[in-house]
Amino acid sequence: MSEVITEKKQTIFSGVQPSGKLTLGNYLGALRNFTLLQEDYNCVYCVVDMHAITVRQDPPTLRRQTLEVLAQYLACGLDPAKSTLFIQSHVPAHAELAWILNCFTMFGEASRMTQFKDKSQRHSDNVNVGLFTYPVLMAADILLYQTDKVPVGVDQKQHVELARNIAQRFNGTFSDTFVIPEPYIPREGAKIMSLQDPLRKMSKSDENANGFILLMDKPEDIMRKCKRAVTDSDTRVVRGEGKDGVNNLITIYALATGKTPEEVEAEFAGRGYGDFKPAVGEAVVELLRPIREKTEDLLRNKDYLESVYHEGAQKAAYQARKTLDKVYRKVGFVQR
Ligand code: ATP
Ligand code: LTN
Helix, strand or coil: CCCCCCCCCCEEEEEECCCCCCEHHHHHHHHHHHHHHCCCCEEEEEECHHHHCCCCCCHHHHHHHHHHHHHHHHHCCCCCCCCEEEEHHHCCHHHHHHHHHHCCCCHHHHHCCHHHHHHHHHCCCCCCHHHHHHHHHHHHHHHHCCCCEEECCHHHHHHHHHHHHHHHHHHHHCCCCCCCCEEECCCCCCCCECCCCCCCECCCCCCCHHHCCECCCCHHHHHHHHHCCCCCCCCCCCCCCCCHHHHHHHHHHHHHHCCCHHHHHHHCCCCCHHHHHHHHHHHHHHHHHHHHHHHHHHHCCHHHHHHHHHHHHHHHHHHHHHHHHHHHHHHCCCCC
C-alpha cells in the first residue's frame, strides 16, 4: 500500500508596531523575510496596535499608521490568500492570554528586558505598567498560534526567549499546551544601523531623520541620506572593525542588489566612498520604489484593506480561541 506522507506546515508568527513609519531596517530585518517565508510555512502576521500604545500615540495618527503597516505588508508581497494578516486589537484572545501569562512571568525576568530599560529611559515621563508587561503580551501573540518560528530583528531575540521560558513554565506546571517557539533571525540585515550613528540601530523614533530611511521616502531624500551617511577616515569599501558605517552600507547594498558582501567589496575595489554612497542610494531607491508605489495605491483602496483585515481577524480568532480554551481549562476556570 502506498502511503502519502504530508508533513504539516510549521507556523510562523510575527508583528510590527504601527508606532511610526516603517524604516529600511524594519524591511530588511523583518518584512522581507515575512514574504520569503510565506511560501513554505503557515504564516500569521499581525499589526500590533496594542503594543504601540505602551508609548503615547495620537489616536488619529495611530489609526492611520495601522492601515499603513497593513498596506505595507501587502506591498512587500504578503498575500492574504496565503498568510493570515490582521490587527491585534481585533482578536481579544491576545489580551486574554496576556493576563494569564502575566501570572506565569516572574517580576525579576521581566525586569531584565533591555527594551524596557531603554524605553523607560527614553520615555521617563510615562513609565507605565504596559511598557513593563509588553513582552508578556508579545508572548501571548506568539503562543496563541502554536508558533514554531518568529522572524524578527536581533533586538527582539530576548523577548522571544522570554516567550519560550513562559511557555516552558506553563507546560511544566500543567502539561504540554504551547509549542516552544524559536527566534528566526536573518544572517544579514538583522540589525541595520543608523546612517548617522552606526553604533545605534536604525530606528523610526530617532530624532535625526537623516539616520533612517523610510519605506515611503522620496528618491531624492533617500539619495541625500545615503550620500550624507557617516563613514570613516579610511577610503576603502571593505568590511572591518571600527568601520561600522561602511559595514552597514555594504550590508544594505548587498541586500538591495542580491549580491554577497564579498561581491560588493570586489565591485568597489579601488573606488572610494564618493562612488559607493550614491550607488547605495540608487540601489535602495530601486528596492523601495515598487513598495512605495504599491502602498500608495493600496491606501487609496480602504475597502480592500478592510476586507483583508476582517477576514484575517476571523481566521486568527479561530486559531487563537482554540489555544485559549485549552489554557482556560488547564488553569481551572469553569467552562462557560
Ligand atoms: P522603534 O524603532 O520605534 O523602537 P521598532 O522598529 O524596533 O520600533 P517594530 O516596528 O515593532 O519596532 O519592529 C518591527 C520589526 O523590525 C522587528 O522584528 C524588529 O526586530 C525589526 N527591526 C526594527 N529595527 C530594525 C533594524 N534597525 N534592523 C533590523 N531589524 C529591525
Ligand atoms: N515587539 C516587537 C513587535 C511584536 C512582535 C510580536 C514580534 C509584538 N508582538 C510577536 C514578533 C512576534 C517589535 O518588533 N518591537
